[in-house]
Amino acid sequence: MAPRRVRLLVQALIVAACVAALAGLVDTTARHLAERGIRSGFDFLLEPAGFSIGESPLPFAADDILLRAFAVGLLNTLRVALPGAALALCIGIVVGLLRLSAHPLARGLGAAYVHAVRNLPLLLHLLAWYFVLTDLLPAADAPLHPLPGVFLSKSGLALPWWGDDGLELPAPGDFGIDGGARLTPEYLALLAGLALYAAAYIAETLRAAVSALPAGQTLAGLALGMRPRQTFFLVLLPQAWRAALPPVTSQLINLAKNASLGVAVGYPDLVSIAGTTLNQTGRAVECLSIVIAVYLCLSLAGAALSRRLERAALRETT
Missing domain, CATH: 1.10.3720.10 (MetI-like)
Known part of the structure; x- marks a missing residue:
């Protein structure tokens, strides 16, 4: 196998291992939070903020998400x-x-x-x-x-x-x-x-x-x-x-x-x-x-x- 292909294969394996480790960490954290009755997820980003921002380059109100x-x-x-x-x-x-x-x-x-x-x-x-x-x-x-x-x-x-x-x-x-x-x-x-x-x-x-x-x-x-x-x-x-x-x-x-x-x-x-x-x-x-x-x-x-x-x-x- 050409050296370039070997390097690409090694890099791909490293990326796959990192992704697998990150996925495992996310899954473990989610299960532990669920066991303790703690809500998780990013659905809260669509909820109203409930607070104002004193300095904003965009129009922002407390009822914005x-x-x-x-x-x-x-x-x-x-x-x-x-x-x-x-x-x-x-x-x-x-x-x-x-x-x-x-x-x-x-x-x-x-x-x-x-x-x-x-x-x-x-x-x-x-x-x-x-x-x-x-x-x-x-x-x-x-x-x-x-x-x-x-x-x-x-x-x-x-x-x-x-x-x-x-x-x-x-x-x-x-x-x-x-x-x-x-x-x-x-x-x-x-x-x-x-x-x-x-x-x-x-x-x-x-x-x-x-x-x-x-x-x-x-x-x-x-x-x-x-x-x-x-x-x-x-x-x-x-x-x-x-x-x-x-x-x-x-x-x-x-x-x-x-x-x-x-x-x-x-x-x-x-x-x-x-x-x-x-x-x-x-x-x-x-x-x-x-x-x-x-x-x-x-x-x-x-x-x-x-x-x-x-x-x-x-x-x-x-």
Whole structure:
């Protein structure tokens, strides 16, 4: 038999064994729950939720089904994870460049940021940002006004947004800020904590990748008449980025999984809604299974995207 067919056969047997083990685990769990008179199954997803969600990208009411509530939780998770990943990447690249700067002050500021952020737990970052946003900012009737149409207060960040009649500009009203779009303190605390925490690791990964390049790369660029800045951006950084891509994408996947800590600041993400559903229905195994399956799919999708990016970077070098 050809080696390729042997490998495929072995992989098929492993998959079959895993499926059989999972089926056995599910059957055993269902029988034990039935023996104890505990309801099981996913039929509860079609029952009315019985609770409201304070922050929902979809219209949601208490009489909507629980399946829709889980969909809202998933969208809330993606709503903070995707912008957080983009923000972390941008901040990480900037801080990484500071860490590599020849200027002592810039290099020191980058190092201070990296060490200060990495040496504190992420949960502490989230709680600190939530405290800043809810306790130290002014009330909604006297908000900060840093930019035209932008207001920041204890109630969150109000921004211009497109409405039915065009662009709506928020403005102070009798009971706070009216008009535009609003980002809640819970969302802002989670977004800032996740992005700044992941950015510190991305910056250090980029610094290490550039520092690991042979010194001859710099000398070659200078010998071709490039300036030091041109040598860095045109010669060193592209090579370093290809080496840093796998750990950077892994860090961004971790950011998406760390979004589950939003429950600590009251953000209604998937884990928070699953916890509320568990308390109301008692379906612990089912609720946890849904959360595990969703995060597993998100991680696998991120890993697949990472592999595609790595292959694309490898093709560019060959």
